[in-house]
Amino acid sequence: MPEDEQAAVRASTPGGTVAVGDARIPLELAKSEIDGLLTTLVQKGGSDLHLRVGEPPVIRLHGEMMRIDGKRPLETDMLEAMLQSIMPERNKKEFAETWDSDYAYEIEGLARFRANAAKERKGVAAVFRVIPATVVNVEQMQVTQEVQNLCFLTKGLVLVTGPTGSGKSTTLCALIDLVNRSRTDHVITIEDPIEFVHPNKNCIITQRQVGVHTQSFKSALRAALREDPDVILVGEMRDLETTAIAIETAETGHLVFGTLHTTTAASTIDRVIDQFPADRQDQVRTMLSESLKGVVSQVLLKKIGGGRVAAREIMLGVPALSNLIREGKTFQIPGVIQTSRRFGMITLNDALIEYVNDKVVEPKEAYMKAVEKVGFLNQLKQAGHDVSFLEASEEFGGAGDKPKEPPKPGGAAPRPPLKR
Incomplete structure (x- = not known):
């Protein structure tokens, strides 16, 4: 302990x-x-x-x-x-x-x-x-081979994103475990608090907790550069300075893993860039286009029959996407991801519809977790799934298949009574 x-x-x-x-x-x-x-x-x-x-x-x-x-x-x-x-x-x-x-x-x-x-x-x-008392692995987490391949890069930035409670920490744990089993490097993790404890396997693992072993994410990240690291995990990129150091570290020969509370690859890139003042954003776009190697955005869904499963949007740093980041055309990213399945990329909507088609999750559950709901509703209809759950939904006021405007920030959907 x-x-x-x-x-x-x-x-x-x-x-x-x-x-x-x-x-x-x-x-x-x-x-x-x-x-x-x-x-x-x-x-x-x-x-x-x-x-x-x-x-x-x-x-x-x-x-x-x-x-x-x-x-x-x-x-x-x-x-x-x-x-x-x-x-x-x-x-x-x-x-x-x-x-x-x-x-x-x-x-x-x-x-x-x-x-x-x-x-x-x-x-x-x-x-x-x-x-969990034991470290999870990529096999248990059903991480695709294309995402696993990111763990073998010598430098670059890999972001695992999603809302609170989406399993980001568990996915990152599995990726760090793969590094630990497959490489012979020095891995530094900066967390608040330390969640999964990684024993040394083929790597040396240094785990630091903010407030216990270091004052802040940014101070620990600065110090890490003097500690002969090969791989660095930044538990949360909470502020501009931490984000800037993480990008620079990824550019200068280290593999950096980080997290954000964003829901898609495009919104992740926008969030990173928007943290910076306007006069620095062009420079950051260029740096990010060169250093960003992958974004994994995930949500957790209830499975039919019990349990939960992660649906992941996967974006990889191929030249076409790097160009879009550099040119500030992030709105085109979903389309490129959708047409790049051969590279192992997938949109969140496509990941969700696969679970519905395979009868892993109910259509309503997948719909509620979709970010682009209108497009996902069309996918459900095209696949022949029952969408009658929308007609009785209070969220849409009985408006059938025409969703309302998204709720304003701070709004909360009504919750069912607690079960006994």
Whole structure:
């Protein structure tokens, strides 16, 4: 277990209690409660555990929110004690100052978890995401050979993108594992927090956590250039400076993997370029056209019969696409991807329709995850699939096959009642 997590487990007030306001709750009781809930999460095969004051614990199972049977609503003192019993000291200070904190927690022999603690209307709240105890591989993740080939490049930028909860970290884990098994290099990962722990195989792996081993992504990325790296993973390209260093690093002889919260290859390129001031964007387009070797944009879908599967849009850095990036014609990228299947590229819509045709996912599920919905609806109709789900959909106001305008940012679709 990493040193900061060992400190979290040991953390307590004198006498083996956790101080919460005027109350003192036994450390072992609080830790036993949270460990028990996390164990239930893993045993049921869930992906996330949600804890809220005044609500029973809830898990996300195959994308659906479900209450844990037999659990009563959580009280403020106990929930705060549960979180305090496992939270590293630096995160306790951060939470006290900012009311938000991210950290990792491990139950040895069971799993690691990515945790977020926050304050909300009723009090404290937390979400724990399961990180599998063992590193996943490209075979398990069904990563195509063309994407696997990116792991053998000596330099360039590879971006894995998607919305929160789309499995970006898991896909990146599989790619780094392939590097680790197939190359004899030095790999540096910069993460917040460290999720998958990579043992050295054929490579030497250096894993650094922001806030524990380094102050920020950009400072760690700068330092990495002096640490004889061959491959660098940047967990999140959050700001202009980190993005700029990542592009320059990829240009100067290193293979760089990074992530963004974008949903398509074209929007990924636009997001990268738009981070820069207008007077630098032409230069960045040129640099990106030369250094960007691949974009994998993915979403997670519920499978028929249970479980989830990733659908991926894949763009590879072929000359035609490099020219479009250089010329600022990203709106033409989807068309080039669509006509470049022979190179291993595929649009998200085409990846989705394949799952529907193969009866892996329902048409409605694929439609809801499509980014370009009008085009995907036409694909469903052309393939002879039933699209009657649109007629009764509140999202489209009974407008049949004519989707409304996309919801404005900040809008939220109505959620069904929690299942028991």
